[in-house]
Amino acid sequence: MTAALVDGYDLVVFDLDGVVYLIDKPIAGAAEAVERLRAAGTPVAYATNNASRRAADVAALLSGMGVPAVADEVLTSAGAAAAMLAARFPAGAPVLVVGADALRAEVRDAGLVPVERADEGPVAVVQGYGPDVGWKVLAEASLAVRAGALWMATNTDRTLPSPRGPLPGNGSLVSVLRTALDREPDVVVGKPAPALFDTAASLAGSRRPLVVGDRLDTDIEGAVRAGVDSVLVLTGVSGPADLLAAPASRRPTYVCADLSGLFGSAEAARIPHDGAGAGGGEAGGWRLADGRLEGAGSPVDALRLLAGSVWNGGEPRAGSDEAAKLIGDWLG
Known part of the structure; x- marks a missing residue:
């Protein structure tokens, strides 16, 4: 059986807004993902820049949404600032x-x-x-x-x-x-400064944490500064166009449509896709040939392929109608 992406880590640190919930509404699948991690014995933590709630209030909010959490697992920028x-x-x-x-x-x-x-x-x-x-x-x-x-x-x-x-x-x-x-x-105080992630890892005794966030300029840059791997989920602020334009300081290790991607294979989420930097490669029905994307399949697979080309100085170019529509939707 192929190992899941999350199996390579001993702590998962979640951002909240845009990852687990949107203001006060849970994101589909978030509670199930956290429950699955807990069932597997994987520690979790929550690190948020939002200073409008205390740790206990955040834990209560999460629990009320069906996402299991206790105050000791929550790190807020308000608590860190006061300290x-x-x-x-x-x-x-x-x-x-x-x-x-x-x-x-x-x-x-x-x-x-x-x-x-x-x-x-x-x-x-x-x-x-x-x-x-x-x-x-x-x-x-x-x-x-x-x-x-x-x-x-x-x-x-x-x-x-x-x-x-x-x-x-x-x-x-x-x-x-x-x-x-x-x-x-x-x-x-908060992300992209690495303090919240460093504290979460220290409290959990983690040697290999994984950060999950929706923002390149805070969550992902913070993970890069902390020297840890990260997942960008496309359920919040940063979208495909932002990811394609991201400088090296804001590039995640993986990209997933949502938290269910944590339980797929690491290679199915790694960005860029192997071989894409040379202008070629294949992933999930998509093919990148001479820097042009063609085929059909998951938008995440297309994004992984195209990022390798764009991050190496190429342009987001389409070689098929399906690819042209997808790139047009991303770039407007």
Whole structure:
């Protein structure tokens, strides 16, 4: 029997938004995939840049969707940010919080004091996603940073996936301050920084973790920086066109349509497909000849073939009507 892709790893670290759920709706097959991993004895962890929920709340949300999880398996950028602030500043130091109540609670539990105004003398501004963040608190944060406060962002995701399409994420809110202050944050905590993945592996005692994500600019780049293998699933933000255009720093080890791909063979998901870099190769009914894609079959197989050619300087060219339609759908 052919080994499954996941069999080569001793920990699977899932991103959440776009991989396991879309805001508050589970993605089809996610619960079954996690259950299958647990039945096989494979440890799992969840690493999210979303700072609007605490670890226990995330675990409860997942459990309510039928995805088994406990708080100790969840790593959030909010918890990591609070821990980093507590390591830098003395207990009781005031911190201006831009974000949701979950981020304030993490700051408070770390022994620091959440404040709302620049005239309260905050030593730092910590900025995370919150659906109610508005001009007033951003103005206070701008004043505090100009007065010398450390500026920490939990993450810089430009968008959040949703059933209606991408929505503004924390990176979009960070860009407001970036424009007002004409500078970058002093510290960015979440992915693509490797800290969440490193922590997950350390806590699980993992020597060979696998990261599963939907974003090239956070999940996959973070895995590359951490020096671990990764899977891009096409259920969230990054799509085929993004993958074809990805620089080496954002290229995954594997690509799958969804989480069911974890249980197929590794070679059926590896990107690029062997031989595709030379302008030729075959996969699942598709053939790449002289840099042209022809045939018919799974879009993922076509993507694996074409990526090898494009990443080596070629153009996404079609050699059949089926390939032309597929490439047209990807590239618009």
